[in-house]
Amino acid sequence: MAPIRVAVLGAGYWGTKLCREYAGIEGSTREASLSMVVDSSEAALEAVRAQVGRAGRVFSRDYQNALRDRSVDVVHVALPSPLHYEVARSALEGGKHVLLEKPMALSSREAYKLASLAEEQGLMLQVGHIFRFNAALRMVRQMLHRGRIGRVYYATLEWTTDDIPSGERDIVFDLAPHPIDVLNYLLDEWPYGVDAVGGSYRRNREVLEEVAFVNLEFPDRVVANVYLSWIQHDGKNRLVRIVGSEGTVICDALNQVVTMYTSRGTSDIPQALFPKLGLNNGDGGWHGKLEDDPPGPNNTIRDMELHFIDAVRGRAP
Ligand SMILES: NC(=O)c1ccc[n+]([C@@H]2O[C@H](COP(=O)([O-])OP(=O)(O)OC[C@H]3O[C@@H](n4cnc5c(N)ncnc54)[C@H](O)[C@@H]3O)[C@@H](O)[C@H]2O)c1
Structure with missing residues (x-):
């Protein structure tokens, strides 16, 4: 062809x-x-x-x-x-x-x-x-579908970096599409309510926000907060945290690392779910670093x- x-x-x-x-x-x-x-x-x-x-x-x-x-x-x-x-x-x-x-x-x-x-x-x-093609987030979606996190209560997402944006960019238009799409992808729902506050500090121009806190309401009482910043000094973060009735899953989407915590201190995630992740139990959670292909990092x-x-x-x- x-x-x-x-x-x-x-x-x-x-x-x-x-x-x-x-x-x-x-x-x-x-x-x-x-x-x-x-x-x-x-x-x-x-x-x-x-x-x-x-x-x-x-x-x-x-x-x-x-x-x-x-x-x-x-x-x-x-x-x-x-x-x-x-x-x-x-x-x-x-x-x-x-x-x-x-x-x-x-x-x-x-x-x-x-x-x-x-x-x-x-x-x-x-x-x-692009995050729909991230193997770690695909794994989180699979965990949600299989009920590993139980009923989803809420999610917090952090898209932060220390960056001087080129041109007339506003952080909501520039970065929010990613975490909002991640939420749509993971929850299979669209938000019905949105509110946000933001600030412009380095450029000090109201229409060019460099920081924003966006709250979203999804069906079934699921709520989410998206925190965006171009002035956080600890490097680039792309973090998704989902809290549910059976535990909390934290996905570092940048490094493709998924960690699951439960209130029992240990997780009952069967090894079979992550055949190639080399899961180990530490700090009361299970850490799965995606090392092979499949599933990733990709x-x-x-x-x-x-x-x-x-x-x-x-x-x-
Ligand atoms: N999916 C992602 O993760 C991701 C990451 C970064 C950027 N982006 C998107 O990619 C786009 C570009 O972002 P960027 O960071 O590369 O910006 P950039 O400023 O580095 O690149 C834009 C390029 O377009 C060129 N350009 C401007 N006007 C033009 C015109 N009329 N004709 C031809 N060329 C023209 C510029 O010379 C420049 O080289 C943005 O829409 C941004 O949101 C997506």
């Missing part, structure tokens, strides 16, 4: 990582080929060309070139978020499948329009909700891209 031809639009911090993985997929599976990389900055293009340049691969400064090129099947949009809606809309209208980085759009109305357009056109539209970007290629080929939802 011919490789699916991908153009990555935006070769900044994230787009460069995406390009490296497509190039890896091209080299190892032939499922997809990275046929074009676009960035309006010559310096960004040069930097990515140095990493993934090869004969025949096009590097362009104008994303219209990718949209016009009939040989491009898929565009993966990693441009600044304010461009997402317009570029994804033009790509879908032009018959391209679209993998669109989060946030999908800057309003739910625009997001809805993109979803309808993809449906009308019979094209795939996937949002870069390369989430590569798995997200392969999933999309499968979807385009009609082999995955």
Whole structure:
């Protein structure tokens, strides 16, 4: 089967990582080929060309070139978020499948329009909700489905780092899509109530929050708190804690480590659930470090891209 031809639009911090993985997929599976990389900055293009340049691969400064090129099947949009809606809309209208980085759009109305357009056109539209491809979170979902945590009471999620964001980014638009999607994914529910407070301290501009506390209400009295910060000094954290009637599970999604605690001090998680995790009992909890494959730790970007290629080929939802 011919490789699916991908153009990555935006070769900044994230787009460069995406390009490296497509190039890896091209080299190892032939499922997809990275046929074009676009960035309006010559310096960004040069930097990515140095990493993934090869004969025949096009590097362009104008994303219209990718949209016009009939040989491009898929565009993966990693441009600044304010461009997402317009570029994804033009790509879908032009018959391209679209993998669109989060946030999908800057309003739910625009997001809805993109979803309808993809449906009308019979094209795939996937949002870069990368944590759905994280093996540790997949394991937590499996634990929830198997009733290991019992009835879910509440969840707390921490998405923090010490970072000076580039451009006019607001932390709610930039980071909240991840933990909120993680909650939707783990609970199989959507929140019906949301409130939030936030603050801007370093930049001191009200519309550019750097910290936010978001409270969400889900059906069956499940509540969740999402804590977002770009000014917490202890490094990057991507933590999910779920408290239920049978215990508390803590997932360090960055390092792919899952820990389960119960009030009995020991857990009755059968070894069979985590055949390759090397579970050991310590500090009153069971620690499972995902060390092997399967289930992980996995390369989430590569798995997200392969999933999309499968979807385009009609082999995955
Ligand atoms: N899924 C994730 O975990 C994840 C992680 C990081 C970023 N992202 C998303 O990826 C997107 C890009 O983020 P980033 O951190 O790489 O930003 P970035 O600023 O590093 O990169 C954006 C790139 O787009 C280029 N660009 C801007 N306007 C352009 C235009 N009109 N035409 C062509 N190129 C243009 C810039 O030159 C820059 O190189 C954002 O939407 C962000 O939310 C997702």
